[in-house]
Amino acid sequence: MESALTASQFDCLQRVLQQSGWHLVATDGGQNNFVGWEAHLRYEKDGAILTLIQGERAGQAYYDYEANPKALMQLQPLLAQCPP
Numbered sequence: 442m443e444s445a446l447t448a449s450q451f452d453c454l455q456r457v458l459q460q461s462g463w464h465l466v467a468t469d470g471g472q473n474n475f476v477g478w479e480a481h482l483r484y485e486k487d488g489a490i491l492t493l494i495q496g497e498r499a500g501q502a503y504y505d506y507e508a509n510p511k512a513l514m515q516l517q518p519l520l521a522q523c524p525p
Contacts (some may be wrong), residue, residue, distance in 0.1 A: 444502075444503040444505060445505045446493075446504040447503065447504065448480070448502065448504060449523070450504070450520065450523045450524075451495060451504040452509055453495060453522065453523030453524075454493065454519060455482070455493065457519050457522050458484050458491070463485065463486040464485055464486065465482060465483070465484055466483050467481075467482075467483040468480065468483070469481045469483075470471065473497065476478075476498055476499050477496055477497045478496055478497055479496070479497075481493070481494055482494075482509065487511075488511050489509065489510075489511040489515055490509045491506060491507075491508045491509075491512040492506060493506050494506060
């Protein structure tokens with residue numbers, strides 16, 4: 442599986458979100474397809490919803506995100522603060 446984010450971007454983005462007034466409103470996780478695990482961190486701010494996803498499948502770590510349209514509009518400036 443190809444990651445949308447690097448491990449350092451994933452960690453940095455968590456810090457940037459908190460510093461930018463986003464709120465961690467939910468966490469979830471568990472075993473994924475019996476060959477790995479996955480954790481979801483849901484952040485919200487003013488109707489924007491961004492879920493950061495970290496997991497491992499068959500020994501390979503991956504980092505991804507899901508975002509509603511309002512969050513997608515804000516994502517690039519946030520990621521610009523987190524070099525790859």
